Amino acid sequence: GENVEQHPSTLSVQEGDSAVIKCTYSDSASNYFPWYKQELGKRPQLIIDIRSNVGEKKDQRIAVTLNKTAKHFSLHITETQPEDSAVYFCAARGYSTLTFGKGTMLLVSP
Amino acid sequence: DSGVTQTPKHLITATGQRVTLRCSPRSGDLSVYWYQQSLDQGLQFLIQYYNGEERAKGNILERFSAQQFPDLHSELNLSSLELGDSALYFCASSVLQGTPANTGELFFGEGSRLTVL
Numbered sequence: 001g002e003n004v005e006q007h008p009s010t011l012s013v014q015e016g017d018s019a020v021i022k023c024t025y026s027d028s029a030s031n032y033f034p035w036y037k038q039e040l041g042k043r044p045q046l047i048i049d050i051r052s053n054v055g056e057k058k059d060q061r062i063a064v065t066l067n068k069t070a071k072h073f074s075l076h077i078t079e080t081q082p083e084d085s086a087v088y089f090c091a092a093r094g095y096s097t098l099t100f101g102k103g104t105m106l107l108v109s110p
Numbered sequence: 111d112s113g114v115t116q117t118p119k120h121l122i123t124a125t126g127q128r129v130t131l132r133c134s135p136r137s138g139d140l141s142v143y144w145y146q147q148s149l150d151q152g153l154q155f156l157i158q159y160y161n162g163e164e165r166a167k168g169n170i171l172e173r174f175s176a177q178q179f180p181d182l183h184s185e186l187n188l189s190s191l192e193l194g195d196s197a198l199y200f201c202a203s204s205v206l207q208g209t210p211a212n213t214g215e216l217f218f219g220e221g222s223r224l225t226v227l
Contacts, residue, residue, distance in 0.1 A: 043219060
């Protein structure tokens with residue numbers, strides 16, 4: 001089945017800095033790559049997704065890039081704010097279902 | 111509010127016992143997914159149903175079982191519980207089938223926190 005590796009497991013930045021979270025996947029047939037944000041004690045929520053026919057997608061301060069050849073995709077958050085502090089999960093849609101990475105805890109210090 | 115309802119929110123039980131977690135998907139969603147979230151394991155996929163039928167299965171233990179009923183609500187049954195089963199169990203729903211050509215956003219419920227003592 002699909003295997004998704006996510007790095008780093010924790011990331012601390014200062015407010016206003018950029019944050020980058022990277023994921024790799026194993027199934028070359030995967031075609032859908034969402035990112036979910038989970039605030040403490042809350043449910044995961046989709047923040048952005050990208051499909052395999054697109055290389056990059058932006059939504060205000062967040063962007064996702066996809067390199068199908070290398071089988072990796074990344075989340076970029078610019079001008080980070082304290083409310084960006086949360087756990088971020090990448091995921092890949094393989095043959096059978098949506099597989100998540102283990103998550104990155106992002107801490108944004110004021 | 112995602113529109114996905116999970117009950118109970120919290121459950122404390124003893125080893126060897128059996129529990130049932132319930133999930134009502136968003137109105138109109140035919141797919142239901144179950145995920146287990148432990149501290150160091152992220153979101154582990156357990157099982158998916160689409161319109162009453164099992165669609166995909168992850169690393170779900172034989173002690174666990176699930177089903178989706180005609181009204182589309184789903185139940186996850188956990189039996190012979192062990193300490194290691196303590197986790198947050200999420201249900202998510204989607205209007206799409208979840209196949210490679212037909213997949214999209216999952217809407218998660220608030221989760222059911224299971225504590226096994």
